[in-house]
Amino acid sequence: MRIFAVSGSLQSASSNTRFVHAARDLAPGGVDVDVFESVGALPHFNPDLVAPGSVTDFRERIAAADGVLIASPEYAHEMPGSLKNALDWVVGSGELYNKPVAIVVVSPRPNGGVYAREAIERTLGAQGSTVVSSTTLGVVKHEAGDDGAFVDQVRDAVAGVFAAFSSSAAA
Numbered sequence: 001m002r003i004f005a006v007s008g009s010l011q012s013a014s015s016n017t018r019f020v021h022a023a024r025d026l027a028p029g030g031v032d033v034d035v036f037e038s039v040g041a042l043p044h045f046n047p048d049l050v051a052p053g054s055v056t057d058f059r060e061r062i063a064a065a066d067g068v069l070i071a072s073p074e075y076a077h078e079m080p081g082s083l084k085n086a087l088d089w090v091v092g093s094g095e096l097y098n099k100p101v102a103i104v105v106v107s108p109r110p111n112g113g114v115y116a117r118e119a120i121e122r123t124l125g126a127q128g129s130t131v132v133s134s135t136t137l138g139v140v141k142h143e144a145g146d147d148g149a150f151v152d153q154v155r156d157a158v159a160g161v162f163a164a165f166s167s168s169a170a171a
Contacts, residue, residue, distance in 0.1 A: 001031045003165060004065035008072030008083030008116075010040040015106040015139055015150070016071040019158075022151050023069055026158045031165075033069070034061055045088040055089045062095040067132070067165045071104045074116030079123070087123050097128040100168040102161045103135070106154070110138030133164035 005020040024033035042054055051059070062068060072083050090096050103120050105113030113136040121131055139153045 001066045001165065001169065002064060003027070003031060003033045003067050003069055003162075004036065004061050005033050005069040005071070006036040006039055006083075006086065008039065008070065008080045008086075008120075010080070010082055011073075014073065015108075016073050016104070018150055019071040019104055019106050019137070019154055020069060022154050023071075023158050023161060026151070026155060028162055031162060034065065036061060039086045040082050042082075042086050042089060045085050047092060051089065051093075058086065059090055059093055059095050062090060062099065065099070066169065067100040067102065068096065068129075069102050069104070069161060070120060071106060072113075072116055072120060074105060074107065074113040077115035079116045079119045083120070084123065087120075087127070091127055094128075096124065099129050100132045100165060101129045102133040102164050103131060104133075104157060104161065105136045106139055107136055108139065110136070112136060112138065130168065132168040133161055135160070 005023055007017040007020050009016045020035050024035050027033045072079050101124055103117055105117050107113045117134050137157045
């Protein structure tokens with residue numbers, strides 16, 4: 001199974017980026033996690049433009065995946081603009097159509113991120129994706145470099161994401 005993982009955060013010490021890296025590192029045997037590192041490098045969406053190479057790469061990696069993992073913070077009760085921009089680039093090309101997607105919002109507040117999750121779910125629904133899991137994960141903020149403590153906090157959530165993908169593949 002191949003999972004394409006993207007963080008909606010541009011922050012260098014983002015807990016959401018750390019989550020997709022933890023998913024890659026904790027992936028069970030037979031699961032390959034392809035982490036997309038450059039959501040912020042995608043140009044502003046413009047349907048009049050021919051997709052540049054960075055967008056083509058993004059689309060091809062989604063198309064090649066069996067599922068997509070999105071980990072995103074919430075900004076002002078929304079998903080970050082960089083993530084919305086990335087998702088807009090695949091509206092017309094259709095790579096997310098019928099694609100299983102798991103959403104995780106990592107937040108220092110246990111109930112943080114509800115609005116971002118709803119926004120991501122709405123956008124994915126408009127694209128015909130199948131949301132197999134959507135959750136907010138409250139974590140104690142740890143500094144970058146304290147990855148052991150962070151991984152310990154997210155281990156069960158990562159396992160839940162892979163279980164959701166496995167269940168959707170078996171269905």
